[in-house]
Every structure is written in structure tokens, then in C-alpha cells.
Amino acid sequence: MNTPLQLNRRGFLGSTAAGSFVLGFPLLGQAQTKTQTPAQSTTAAPGSAAALPPEVNAWVVVQPDDKVIIRIARSEMGQGTLTGLAQLVAEELECDWARVSTEYPTPGQNLARKRVWGNFSTGGSRGIRESQEYVRKGGAAARMMLVQAAADEWKVPASECTVAAGVITHASSKRKTTYGKVAAAAAQLKAPTEIPLKDPKDWKLAGKRMARLDTVEKTNGKQIYGADLNLPGMLNASITACPVFGGKLKSFKAEAVAQMPGVKRVLAVGDNAVAVVADTFWHAKKALDALPIEWDEGPNAQLQQADFNAVLKAGLDAETAIVGNSNGDIKAALAGAVRKVEAVYAYPHQNHATMEPMNATAKWTPERCEVWTPTQNGEAALAATAEAAGMPPAQCEVYKIHLGGGFGRRGAVHDWVRQAVLIAKQMPGTPIKMLWTREEDMTQGRYHPITQAKMTAGLDAQGNIIGLHMRISGQSILASVAPQIIRDGRDPLQFQGLNNGGGEAMIGYSFPNLMIDHAMRNPHVPAGFWRGVNLNQNAVYLESFIDEIAHATQQDPLALRRKLLANSPKFLAVLNAAAERAGYGKPAPDVNGQKVFRGLCVTHGFGAYVAACAEVSVSKEGVLKVHRIVAATDPGHVVNPQQVEAQIEGSFMYGLAAALYSECTVKDGRIEQRNFDTYPSMRIADMPKVESVIMPSGGFWGGVGEPTIAVAAPAVLNAIFAATGKRIRELPLKNQSLKA
Amino acid sequence: MARLNVNGKVHEHNAEPDTPLLWVLREQLAMTGTKYGCGIAQCGSCTVHVDGQPVRSCVLPVSAVRATQKVITIEGLSAKGDHPLQKAWINLDVPQCGYCQSGMIMAAAALLKKKPRPTDADIDAEITNICRCGTFNRVRAAIKEAAGGTKTAGLGIIHVVRNA
Numbered sequence: 009m010n011t012p013l014q015l016n017r018r019g020f021l022g023s024t025a026a027g028s029f030v031l032g033f034p035l036l037g038q039a040q041t042k043t044q045t046p047a048q049s050t051t052a053a054p055g056s057a058a059a060l061p062p063e064v065n066a067w068v069v070v071q072p073d074d075k076v077i078i079r080i081a082r083s084e085m086g087q088g089t090l091t092g093l094a095q096l097v098a099e100e101l102e103c104d105w106a107r108v109s110t111e112y113p114t115p116g117q118n119l120a121r122k123r124v125w126g127n128f129s130t131g132g133s134r135g136i137r138e139s140q141e142y143v144r145k146g147g148a149a150a151r152m153m154l155v156q157a158a159a160d161e162w163k164v165p166a167s168e169c170t171v172a173a174g175v176i177t178h179a180s181s182k183r184k185t186t187y188g189k190v191a192a193a194a195a196q197l198k199a200p201t202e203i204p205l206k207d208p209k210d211w212k213l214a215g216k217r218m219a220r221l222d223t224v225e226k227t228n229g230k231q232i233y234g235a236d237l238n239l240p241g242m243l244n245a246s247i248t249a250c251p252v253f254g255g256k257l258k259s260f261k262a263e264a265v266a267q268m269p270g271v272k273r274v275l276a277v278g279d280n281a282v283a284v285v286a287d288t289f290w291h292a293k294k295a296l297d298a299l300p301i302e303w304d305e306g307p308n309a310q311l312q313q314a315d316f317n318a319v320l321k322a323g324l325d326a327e328t329a330i331v332g333n334s335n336g337d338i339k340a341a342l343a344g345a346v347r348k349v350e351a352v353y354a355y356p357h358q359n360h361a362t363m364e365p366m367n368a369t370a371k372w373t374p375e376r377c378e379v380w381t382p383t384q385n386g387e388a389a390l391a392a393t394a395e396a397a398g399m400p401p402a403q404c405e406v407y408k409i410h411l412g413g414g415f416g417r418r419g420a421v422h423d424w425v426r427q428a429v430l431i432a433k434q435m436p437g438t439p440i441k442m443l444w445t446r447e448e449d450m451t452q453g454r455y456h457p458i459t460q461a462k463m464t465a466g467l468d469a470q471g472n473i474i475g476l477h478m479r480i481s482g483q484s485i486l487a488s489v490a491p492q493i494i495r496d497g498r499d500p501l502q503f504q505g506l507n508n509g510g511g512e513a514m515i516g517y518s519f520p521n522l523m524i525d526h527a528m529r530n531p532h533v534p535a536g537f538w539r540g541v542n543l544n545q546n547a548v549y550l551e552s553f554i555d556e557i558a559h560a561t562q563q564d565p566l567a568l569r570r571k572l573l574a575n576s577p578k579f580l581a582v583l584n585a586a587a588e589r590a591g592y593g594k595p596a597p598d599v600n601g602q603k604v605f606r607g608l609c610v611t612h613g614f615g616a617y618v619a620a621c622a623e624v625s626v627s628k629e630g631v632l633k634v635h636r637i638v639a640a641t642d643p644g645h646v647v648n649p650q651q652v653e654a655q656i657e658g659s660f661m662y663g664l665a666a667a668l669y670s671e672c673t674v675k676d677g678r679i680e681q682r683n684f685d686t687y688p689s690m691r692i693a694d695m696p697k698v699e700s701v702i703m704p705s706g707g708f709w710g711g712v713g714e715p716t717i718a719v720a721a722p723a724v725l726n727a728i729f730a731a732t733g734k735r736i737r738e739l740p741l742k743n744q745s746l747k748a
Numbered sequence: 749m750a751r752l753n754v755n756g757k758v759h760e761h762n763a764e765p766d767t768p769l770l771w772v773l774r775e776q777l778a779m780t781g782t783k784y785g786c787g788i789a790q791c792g793s794c795t796v797h798v799d800g801q802p803v804r805s806c807v808l809p810v811s812a813v814r815a816t817q818k819v820i821t822i823e824g825l826s827a828k829g830d831h832p833l834q835k836a837w838i839n840l841d842v843p844q845c846g847y848c849q850s851g852m853i854m855a856a857a858a859l860l861k862k863k864p865r866p867t868d869a870d871i872d873a874e875i876t877n878i879c880r881c882g883t884f885n886r887v888r889a890a891i892k893e894a895a896g897g898t899k900t901a902g903l904g905i906i907h908v909v910r911n912a
Binding site: 085086087088219220222223224225226227228229230231232233235236238244269288289290361362363364365410411412413414415443445446650654657658659660661662665683684685689690691692693695697698 | 763764767768771774775776778779780781782783784785786787788790791793821822823825829834837838841842843844845846847848849850853871872873875876877878879880881882883884885886887888
């Protein structure tokens with residue numbers, strides 16, 4: 009049941025509103041990201057399309073000099089998708105990898121060409137797994153056309169031609185040509201309809217540890233992020249929205265700052281924000297800091313964190329709830345139990361805290377609106393642009409810029425794009441770069457949802473689990489982001505990692521009687537997709553509780569998991585792999601005189617099976633040190649093992665930082681944490697050694713950017729219990745004492 | 749007009765004296781390799797060298813930097829992007845999103861100047877930059893690789909790929 013904390017909770021603001029370094033981003037056919045060369049290096053003026061090499065198809069452009077440009081529809085935000093997708097296309101294309109560069113088609117071009125590039129959305133660890141088939145077909149079709157063009161020229165059957173590294177050979181007549189020479193002819197051919205793909209067993213480029221295509225520019229300062237854009241005639245904006253969600257802008261005294269250096273305009277933005285536009289960001293920010301602003305904070309200003317916590321707590325025992333997964337008769341099982349184990353857990357709001365704060369550059373004229381922004385979903389950014397600009401999407405364009413982190417914040421809701429357009433609309437013809445301060449980014453987030461869970465297990469006389477009830481109470485992401493998807497109070501994403509089958513986010517354990525249900529309770533703080541999404545807290549709840557049952561019944565946590573996973577071989581395989589690699593069952597060597605203890609976790613999410621074994625020590629003074637964490641993952645297929653490893657390392661960091669430090673709390677209706685001093689993140693000294701076992705079993709495609717995040721916290725919490733006998737049921741750990 | 753020596757060249761700028769060095773670099777001198785992350789010297793994305801010392805340029809008023817002092821940014825760390833750290837960074841594919849990496853590399857370069865063979869404890873103490881993608885283990889490995897001058901298999905990073 010959807011029970012809002014109060015009737016006037018914030019309307020889903022923004023949810024439905026939902027290069028070249030010079031003006032005009034690289035046109036298609038001019039590579040944006042080049043191996044070994046600076047990105048955004050092209051300075052060709054728009055309109056020079058006639059000089060461009062023809063595309064063989066939507067995915068592949070071959071230049072006369074044999075350079076190959078592969079088009080990438082998904083966004084690169086650090087996760088390596090750009091390189092992985094290029095590998096998949098190049099694998100089938102049989103081109104020379106050393107001459108490959110990439111470019112982003114724009115959302116406007118995708119619209120104009122009837123979505124020839126498919127979905128631009130880059131979230132849910134879907135970048136590769138959801139597009140792998142059609143991008144491989146794109147590469148294969150281009151290869152077939154290039155070979156056909158050579159065969160036509162030689163008047164031989166295409167089947168007699170071979171191709172390697174972009175060189176086509178007709179062996180019997182000893183003729184050779186290159187992709188660059190036949191590309192123009194190939195572009196005239198009809199695309200094949202039957203496009204066979206290689207068996208992944210035969211991959212030569214995909215599946216290999218290729219270096220990323222975007223590393224060099226990230227080591228010399230040349231990589232351009234949205235915050236770095238500089239367009240001719242551009243002005244800079246600094247913005248602040250009402251700190252209380254749902255509050256409005258009442259008034260501001262522009263005249264108080266009008267004479268400050270560089271200030272051009274002071275503007276209301278929508279009904280809840282005010283911006284200063286100046287020659288530089290620094291001038292804009294200084295003036296905004298000095299600007300007298302009055303907010304109409306509204307009734308939400310009365311809300312405190314304790315209010316939410318109480319509402320969520322009440323939801324744990326509410327009569328009605330939406331069932332996510334059930335079997336058997338849980339009521340009867342619990343009623344007939346010889347013994348019960350019960351525990352209540354809580355998971356806080358958290359900010360994404362991308363290193364690059366939200367930003368967008370917008371230029372509005374009555375005829376056209378253009379936006380340059382780091383976004384995980386160019387098409388959603390285009391929709392937000394069109395709505396804010398007040399014109400059809402066909403008159404708008406969005407140019408995607410490399411993201412300084414995404415983590416879900418830059419995906420579903422494009423609130424910052426809307427703001428930039430609303431500012432630019434008030435200054436027609438002038439490009440405006442709007443950059444949020446860190447404080448704005450911290451307090452205007454789309455937060456990891458807040459939930460609690462009550463876990464109840466019924467045991468028989470032998471300590472076997474005869475029934476498990478998992479009641480989740482709390483916030484739905486979709487209720488914030490896409491309320492139209494909610495039906496009868498049911499958010500299907502709420503049960504990630506708990507679903508009965510489906511292949512996306514399943515529970516591995518079997519219980520004779522099971523009930524997993526959700527009492528939706530939505531605070532006024534807007535929720536968003538936060539890397540790992542609902543798998544994060546669901547894994548904390550379930551995997552901590554499995555450990556609690558193990559200890560309550562004097563079973564080893566690994567042995568109990570193995571028993572419950574008897575019917576889930578892929579779960580078992582990753583669990584066993586992590587446990588074996590870590591040396592579970594054998595004593596861990598002491599570190600600096602401290603005893604080391606282990607904790608386990610296994611789950612399934614984003615189509616992949618993952619397990620972890622963490623090793624921690626806790627000193628008498630209560631100082632926690634995570635020494636090592638071993639991951640095992642089965643994502644079905646692996647396109648670039650070293651990028652999978654990087655995602656596992658990064659996922660542990662993101663998950664551990666969340667478990668150790670991350671919490672956003674509400675005081676007087678607003679988020680209290682405003683910067684990294686009050687919202688700390690991990691630093692290198694906190695980072696454990698990471699080992700990963702990558703064990704693709706084939707037959708399915710799972711994601712790698714998120715699932716490992718969810719196993720970080722439970723593995724550490726279970727290891728803390730092994731070390732101290734203390735069961736931590738509320739995150740973050742910084743609020744908990746581990747003192748003996 | 750005030751003067752600032754950045755990457756071996758004297759630049760003139762007309763920013764107010766209280767403008768942080770970061771914003772003079774980014775907005776007056778068009779050097780955007782140095783990043784804004786927090787504005788309160790917490791995250792280190794804005795790290796540059798002033799006379800060889802690492803400083804967080806987001807809180808350093810430009811007036812505190814004398815014209816005779818030498819400011820080095822990521823753009824000027826090496827002529828061709830081939831500082832040993834940059835080479836190690838490329839060899840180990842350290843960056844993910846990359847936004848914090850300019851500051852990370854500049855902090856590491858200052859550490860290597862002070863301690864050419866840093867221990868893990870030195871790295872823990874001196875590299876306090878925030879990275880939200882989680883590149884820390886590769887950062888550590890790359891610092892050691894740059895310090896040792898030899899390629900490593902990635903210190904502290906052990907991976908096994910098993911095919912079913």
C-alpha cells in the first residue's frame with residue numbers, strides 16, 4: 009500500500025520533464041574519442057558533411073585511409089562500455105583494432121533515423137548485455153558489405169574472399185584490397201538480412217584484455233567533461249534550488265548583487281530555484297552566495313529524520329503489503345515453528361556523489377534548443393530539453409559529453425538539464441553553462457531509497473528453516489522516478505535479488521514456506537536509481553539474516569548457504585569459488601598482530617551471479633580494517649576481463665564507502681550533509697585488496713557494473729560478526745561502535 | 749593585471765585577489781585539466797603543485813601565489829604526457845570516469861618527489877584524494893610501478909579468469 013508521509017509530498021518534479029570544442033559537436037563520421045589522440049580534437053565546422061566518408065551502416069564508418077569509426081550509443085562514464093562495445097563491433101567487422109576510434113551519435117540523429125541505434129539508456133548494467141547482439145550484427149553486416157563490394161569489383165563470389173584486419177583477399181587470383189578502398193562502394197549495397205554471428209568461443213578481440221580506448225586523455229588533462237565546456241560567447245550560471253524538497257522560491261533581491269564583478273543577470277528558474285549568470289562560474293557563485301533569497305519552504309520544512317524512521321518502522325508490521333515472492337503457507341509455518349529468529353535492519357538515504365557535479369550547457373533560440381551535457385541517457389536528456397524549451401524534440405539536440413561519474417544520478421531524471429534550458433530560454437542566443445556546486449549536488453540529489461526490513465525465520469526442532477518472512481518497509485524508487493509504472497502500490501524493482509526466477513535478479517535460496525512483501529512508504533526526499541539499486545539493501549537484509557540463522561542454529565554460514573542453494577547451481581558455483589579462493593574454513597593469517605575473520609555473501613542481480621568473501625579485523629578499540637575481499641562473478645559472457653575486474657574493484661569501493669560512511673539525513677525537511685566533510689567517502693587507505701574470480705558459464709548475458717556492489721556490505725557485516733559477535737543491523741558503520 | 753607562472757610560462761590575468769587558484773586556471777587561463785570537486789579542500793581533484801608542493805587549488809586565493817612561484821598543473825606535468833606516473837597509469841588502465849585522476853596523479857607526483865620509493869603507509873598518508881569510481885588499487889599499483897621503473901602485474905590486484 010502506498011502511504012505517503014503526507015498528502016502534499018513533492019510532485020515528481022522533473023520526472024516527466026523528464027566534440028568538438030567549438031560550437032557544434034563532431035558530426036557523424038568525425039571520431040570523437042580516438043585511441044592515443046586527444047578527444048574532441050576535431051574543429052571542423054558544422055555543415056561540412058559533404059566531405060565526410062560514407063557510413064557502411066549505422067554502426068561503422070570506414071575512412072579512405074582505413075581508419076574505422078565505430079559508433080557507440082551508450083554513454084561512457086568510467087565503466088568501460090565504450091571500449092567493450094567497440095570490441096564487439098570490431099570482432100565481427102574484422103577490422104584493424106589499432107585504427108579504431110569511436111563516436112557518439114546524437115539523440116536527435118537517433119530520433120531522425122527512427123532509433124537506428126536503439127536505446128541510449130546506460131544504467132542497470134545493461135550497456136553491453138542489452139545491445140551486444142545488435143552491435144555485433146552491425147559489425148558483421150558491415151563486414152559482409154565490404155567484402156561484397158570487393159568481390160563485385162573483382163567479379164568473384166564473396167564466399168571466395170577472406171578478410172583479416174581490414175584487408176580483403178581473394179587467394180586464387182592473389183588480389184588484395186582494404187576496407188578503406190571499398191567503403192564507398194559498400195555503402196551503396198543493400199544491407200544483408202541474414203547475419204550470422206561468431207560463436208563466442210571463436211572470438212579473437214572480444215573476450216580479451218584490450219586496453220581502454222579512453223585512458224590517455226584521462227592522464228594528461230585533455231579529457232573534456234561537461235564542466236569543462238567552453239563555447240564562444242558562453243556565460244556561466246550558478247544555481248540554488250529550495251533546500252526543502254517541495255518548497256518554492258518566494259523572492260530574491262537581484263539589486264543586492266547586480267554590481268558584483270561579472271554579474272549579468274539574476275533569474276528565477278522554474279518555481280523553486282534562482283540562478284546568477286555571470287562571465288565566469290566563480291563570479292556567478294560568489295554573487296549567488298551573497299544573494300538574499302526568501303523561500304516558501306512549505307509544510308515539508310517540519311519533517312525530521314525521526315519522523316520517517318517511525319513511519320518505516322510502523323510499516324514493518326502493517327496489515328497490508330505487496331507480495332513480491334511467496335510459496336507455501338508462511339502464517340502456518342511460523343505459527344507451527346518450534347523457534348523463531350527475528351531481526352530488524354535499516355538502510356539510509358545516500359547521495360551518488362559523482363566527482364563531477366551536475367552540469368549542462370544550453371543554448372536557446374525561438375527556433376532551436378541545444379544542450380551539451382554528461383548524461384547516462386541522451387534520449388531522456390533530449391525529452392527533458394524539448395519539454396523545458398517548449399518545442400518539439402525535432403527542433404532540439406543533445407550532445408553527450410564524457411561523464412565525471414554517473415552511478416544512476418545522470419540517468420532517469422534530468423532535472424539539471426531542465427534548469428539549464430530554463431535559464432538559457434531567458435537569455436536567447438547565449439550559451440549558458442550551468443554548474444552545480446558540491447553543496448547543491450549533495451542537497452538536490454535523487455537519493456538511494458530509505459528502507460527497513462523485518463526478517464522472521466521459523467525453525468523446527470532440528471533447527472531447519474521451515475519458513476521465512478521478509479517484510480520490507482519503505483521507499484520506492486519508481487514512485488519517485490516513474491510513478492506511472494506503479495500499479496496498485498507495487499514497484500516491481502523493489503524485489504531485486506528476491507524474485508522467483510526471471511533471470512534478472514533472483515533469490516537463490518529455497519524455503520518450504522516463503523513470504524517476501526513490501527509496505528511502500530515514501531518520504532518527501534526524492535529517490536533515484538543509485539548504482540546497485542534495490543539489490544544493495546535487499547542483499548544486506550537477506551544475507552545478514554542467513555548468517556544470523558546460521559549462528560542461531562550453530563551451523564557454519566557457508567554450510568547453511570550450500571544447503572539452501574542445493575537447487576541453484578550457479579549461485580553455488582560463485583559462492584564456492586569465492587570461499588575457496590579466500591581460504592574459507594582455514595584460519596586467516598594475522599595482520600599486524602590482529603586476528604582476521606571472514607564473512608560471506610552471495611546474490612544475483614542485473615543478470616549476473618556474484619559472491620564475496622571479506623576479511624576484516626576489529627581492534628579492541630573498535631577500529632575496523634577490511635583487509636581483503638574476494639569476489640566471484642558469473643556474468644555469462646565476458647567482453648573485456650580487465651574491465652570486468654575494474655568494475656569489481658570499483659563496485660567494492662562504492663559498496664564499502666556506502667557501508668562505512670554514506671548517509672543522508674533530513675532536518676527541517678532538507679538534507680543535512682552538504683559536502684565531503686559531512687558526507688565522507690573512502691580514500692586509498694581504506695581500500696582493501698581485491699581479488700576476483702571471473703567465471704563466465706555462457707548461455708546468458710549478465711551485467712558487471714553493479715551486482716558486486718551488493719555483496720560488499722553483507723560480506724563485511726558478516727565478517728564483523730565473526731570478529732566481534734556484534735551484529736550490525738543499521739548502516740552506515742560510522743554510526744556504530746565496534747568496541748569490545 | 750596580476751602575473752602567474754604556470755607550467756613554465758608567465759600568464760597575466762585580471763581575477764580578483766580572492767579568486768581561488770583553481771578558477772583562475774580553469775576560467776582565466778583555459779586550463780581545464782584541474783577539476784572542481786568540492787571547493788573545500790576535501791576531495792583533491794584540484795591538486796596542483798606550487799613550487800613542488802601539492803596544494804588544493806580550490807581554497808588557495810590566487811593572491812597567495814607570488815609571480816615568482818612556479819605552478820605546475822596536469823597539463824604541464826610532462827611535455828608529452830610521458831611522466832613515469834602517466835606511463836604507469838596508461839599501462840595499468842587506472843582511470844575509470846577519470847574526473848579525479850588529474851588531482852590523483854599530481855598528488856602522486858608530489859609524493860614521488862618527496863619519497864621516490866614510497867611504502868604503502870606513505871601512499872596511505874599522502875594520497876588522500878577521493879575517487880568515486882574506485883580506482884584506488886590501480887592507483888597504488890601505478891605509483892609503485894612508476895617508483896620502481898618496472899612493469900608489474902598490478903600489485904595488490906589479483907584476478908583469475910576461469911572458463912566454464
